[in-house]
Amino acid sequence: MTRAEGIHPTALVDPAARIHPTARVGAFSIVGAEVALGADAEVGHHVVLEGRVEIAPRAKVGHGSVLGGKPQDLKFRDGTPSGVRIGTDTVIREYVTIHRATHPDGWTEIGEGCLVMAMSHIAHDCRVGDGVILINYSGITGHCEIGERATIGGLTGIVPFTRVGAFAYIGGLSKVTQDVPPFLLAEGSPAVARGVNVVGLRRAGMPPADRRVIQDAYRILYRSGLAPQGAVERIRRELPPIPPLTLLLEFIAGARRGICGAPSGEPGDVPAAPESEPV
Numbered sequence: 001m002t003r004a005e006g007i008h009p010t011a012l013v014d015p016a017a018r019i020h021p022t023a024r025v026g027a028f029s030i031v032g033a034e035v036a037l038g039a040d041a042e043v044g045h046h047v048v049l050e051g052r053v054e055i056a057p058r059a060k061v062g063h064g065s066v067l068g069g070k071p072q073d074l075k076f077r078d079g080t081p082s083g084v085r086i087g088t089d090t091v092i093r094e095y096v097t098i099h100r101a102t103h104p105d106g107w108t109e110i111g112e113g114c115l116v117m118a119m120s121h122i123a124h125d126c127r128v129g130d131g132v133i134l135i136n137y138s139g140i141t142g143h144c145e146i147g148e149r150a151t152i153g154g155l156t157g158i159v160p161f162t163r164v165g166a167f168a169y170i171g172g173l174s175k176v177t178q179d180v181p182p183f184l185l186a187e188g189s190p191a192v193a194r195g196v197n198v199v200g201l202r203r204a205g206m207p208p209a210d211r212r213v214i215q216d217a218y219r220i221l222y223r224s225g226l227a228p229q230g231a232v233e234r235i236r237r238e239l240p241p242i243p244p245l246t247l248l249l250e251f252i253a254g255a256r257r258g259i260c261g262a263p264s265g266e267p268g269d270v271p272a273a274p275e276s277e278p279v
Contacts, residue, residue, distance in 0.1 A: 004019055011026065017035045022039050022040050024043065038057035070100070071101065073142060076124075080104055082102065082103060082124075087111045094119070098122045108124055109127050109128065111132065120134045121139050123143075126140055132147075132151070140152070143161045144163070154173070158176040161256070174191040178260045178261070193259075213240060217235050220239075221252075
């Protein structure tokens with residue numbers, strides 16, 4: 001094949017790779033046969049793309065990153081056809097590792113418009129939603145699901161098969177061992193619920209009335225002294241069934257490993273989000 005203008009002379013690009021004419025590949029990078037780079041995709045220097053890797057238009061991969069490497073899973077068998085998908089406009093910074101899925105025709109998927117900061121790791125079979133931010137040194141282990149526009153703090157570790165809900169915010173240095181419901185703030189080792197991500201919801205354009213409903217649901221769920229099932233039943237009785245609340249309750253119903261708990265001590269030791277907030 002004719003080398004595209006945007007491919008550095010020192011890059012090793014397999015002739016079978018599908019490279020859009022406007023894509024760019026930096027110096028000393030290695031691009032395997034099953035790689036596809038979309039329009040205006042950008043691959044930095046010393047990057048390795050191996051196995052099935054699909055990088056959508058305008059996505060960027062920082063220097064030294066490795067995408068599509070074999071999963072760190074003892075069940076994985078060499079030759080298993082699986083891969084990694086990176087969404088449009090997602091930015092992956094320096095030295096990030098994202099491993100391909102374990103099972104045949106499986107994918108580790110990163111959504112659109114995400115920011116994966118330097119040195120982070122996303123393991124096999126993960127699903128990362130649109131607009132997610134992973135701060136430096138985040139460790140996302142196998143089969144995790146991160147909802148849209150969630151933020152994972154730096155040096156946070158998440159155990160396998162854990163879910164983080166949409167618009168949740170996990171503080172840095174946290175150890176996440178249970179599902180974190182949508183819209184909540186969580187942090188600690190193990191991570192516990194600290195309140196509602198009011199700032200994030202305001203920035204996302206959620207109306208004040210809906211934010212107050214989510215705050216009321218948080219107080220029932222974490223400060224009423226009820227077990228989760230009883231809290232959910234009370235929420236259904238007392239609060240209006242707005243779409244964000246429905247999302248929250250459906251997430252809790254699907255929590256196979258339980259949801260993160262309240263801080264230790266008496267209910268109310270850690271304040272919930274304020275009763276009222278500026279519009």
